[in-house]
Amino acid sequence: MTDTAAITADVLSRARRIASRLKGERQTPIVPAGNVAGRAMATVIAIMTFLAALTVGAVSLVGDTAARWQNDISDEITIQVKPAEGLDMPQALETARQIALQTPGVQGASILDEAATGRLLEPWLGEGVDLSELPVPRLVIVSIDTEDPPNFAFMRTELKEAVPQADLDDHRAWVSRLVTMARTVVFIGVFVLSLVIVATTLTVIFATRGAMSGNRHIVEVLHFVGARSSFIAREFERHFLRLGLIGAAAGGLVAIALFAMLGSFTAANRQTPEADQISALFGSFTIGWTGYAGVLLLIATVATLTALTSRWTVMRHLAEIDMISPVEN
Template identity: 45%
Template sequence: MSTPELAEDGDGERAERALPSNLRRDKPLVPVDAVAERALLAVIAIMTFLASLSAGAALLTARASEQWRGAVANEMTIQIRPDSRRDIEKDVARAAEMARGVAGIGEVRAMSKADSDKLLEPWLGTGLNLVELQVPRLIVLRLTGTAGADVAVFKDSLRREIPTAILDDHRLSLRRLSTMANTIILAGLAIVLLVLTAAALAVAFATRGAMAGSRDSVEVLHLVGADDAFIAREFQSRFIRLGLKGGGAGGLAALVAIAALGFLTSSRSASPGSEQLQALFGAFEIGWSGYAVVVLVAVIVAAIAGLVSRFTVRHYLGVLT
């Protein structure tokens, strides 16, 4: 005997009226298991938390990398090492004079010994007497964007006239920083994809368990004319609600963790470790776009929960029939 196929709205209501009393709407089609539901809710929350943190770290690294590239790409430095046989002050003055005569170099700033010593404070701490420590002197050069062959010639002439001077155009450092940043970003995105995949698998297993627990109810629904879409919607709405609850909890926890980390970093900015972290990642501020990404991850988790449950139910029903 063939069962009539129900439409999306009116026929679905007729099927519900035709159900036995123990399968009416006052008792949900998806069986309620408080322990299993809380476990799945916790899993979804944890997955969302990890995915949100990974997405936030990737965004933070991308912003920091952009700042590095903007600051380093148009800058060069001349490092002059101390030599007991030479007057370092004269060498600094001569190197700065030579740099000002090179086309493509717009600004030349020779750092004093006090400024050079201050650069070591994040690693050595403050209050140290560095009089006896031979600290190299630095000259910062700002490029105008037209520097090319003149800089290469300047590098050779500087080396001949001042043997203790080294011109660093930062291109090697920039490539290393870019490679490191891109690796961190790709790793963060890969972690997000893996976590979302794990969440989808958890929802799929939970859906199959719920289907197995309500197999008798599904068979009765088929007998009274309910189609697969009607049954799939019941499971989908249930798991979307779970996904929204778990995703919201995990996303909120990630926002609190990111905000707390930013607060701790800014409140301890005087410590050497915090200064190094801020130099590498900035002020741990992801901005409104970062918070929007975290919210988007939570919404994606809820959408995955609904879609995976729907596809799992349709596949399960196809095997039954």
């Protein structure tokens, strides 16, 4: 009995101190600010926000890269001249270039020299390879007017008649594959982001219920002595908003720093063949201002979601108390 009376007195004492805040006095909050459960929840939110930020950055990076690829491919087409017995490669390349220049809708044409061709093949064949000893196709890069493109069928026919070893590639298949890939990546990114948000919501719900279980008697006493549900819910909302903001900011800023480091590393090692291939695929490997804005928006969304979820959980719990109390009485 003594222990029960002591516990009841302690609960009532804490409830009075918290209830006095209704009159404007500064007292102890309902939910302790620096407990272990709070730090653990902030860590979980930071991890999930980091993963979500990586997803946002990856989607932004792939989307920007695909758009850049599509623009580059739309602006250029290539003529590939395959080596053959008795073929004068320089003359064949020049003939193909002249045919391209004489076609309406073509803005320019240039032959990809042996040095540039060697750099393209360097990651596979190594340095110092004599291309004259290998049956390597040569390319003519043709710039076209995207608003008034040339007649590709006519150009392909003219090339076949003049240089049978020449093939015209207008990159339409690549454009279709890029669009499909970009849409798939965006869909997967949105799906993963949705899973992270659902996991965050469930984590906040369980954490809020855990916090309420630890302070159940105080919450019930405050509720029964006249404290409004909005006041109690606001206490939990403020507590979890702080945790959500700390965790989301930590995870998001780490993700931003990671993308910035990758961009700096790629820029510093751009002269190597491996970096050339990475730059060809992903540009400078930076997510751009849209990606960074998306990460910042994600931080605000996670923090707001954490606060609103905790408020909804508390209000629902208090509503359940109001429904059970008349039955018990």
